[in-house]
Amino acid sequence: MPHPSSPIVHNNQPDVCGLCYKKTAMPELHVVGDTHGHLNELRRLLRAVQIIDADDNWLASQDTLVLLGDMVDRGPDGVGVIDLLTQIQEDARAHGGQVHAVLGNHEVQLLAARQFGDTARAPESTHTFFGDWHRWGGVLEDLARLQPRHVHWLEQLPTVVRIGDDLLVHADATFYPRYGRSVDEVNATVADVLASVDVARWDAMLRDMLEKHAFEGDSGAQFLGGMLARFGGRRLIHGHSPICHVLGQPPDSISRAHIYAGGRCVNVDHGVYLGGQGFVFTTTISTSATTGGGVLTK
């Protein structure tokens, strides 16, 4: 096999040479949990596993990177996170890779604060969209810096993504199958709400997105099984519920994903905004024959 002239090779058979980026032939899936405006930490994590280089160039060949939502709020630079993701999304695409970001409740809360401001969330409610966004960690500088290109990027985010046998969503919540019978239907339903000016629909969706811990215990595992049967996939990966809270451990002690429900559920919320060191969950992309149409009982 001829030796490449440059150590930087985007190669369809990357395991032929030790100087090539990728040591394995199989494309990998990398998943990053709730970033919450922590741009420096996100860069540090992506650089540490050589997904991007020191200048934010894509290094991960034909791999797929998924940011699992709640990329904004709570931290210093949510808009900076959006800008970085937009840029590496383009760079990855140009090099055969993919970057997806999934919609989390904080993205919807930010869009709601921008669109509805001091509008009450319900006729008798004293809660406003802006007030709730701010109370739950909304950063005023982010709202002020939000340009139409950021809004457009947020509005087109998918809510569910399936990569091989992995189904990726932000929240360990039960609303997804109520929003559609397929991944595409759920994404279309959420996009339809975001494109609407219907306060009641926004309010209901925001409440749906706040649920946590839906896949825990026997009934949770049963629901999870139905959800995987419905949307396809053999495993679900989510963020939204910091692992340190789930396990009752200090945030800085969390260094890996929390795998539960007999291996069919993976929580990757590293709690970076709470002081967690963060991690990137990496797995090979496998595809087996899976079918949709399962029955959900929860």
Ligand SMILES: [Mn+2]
């Ligand atoms: Mn969340």
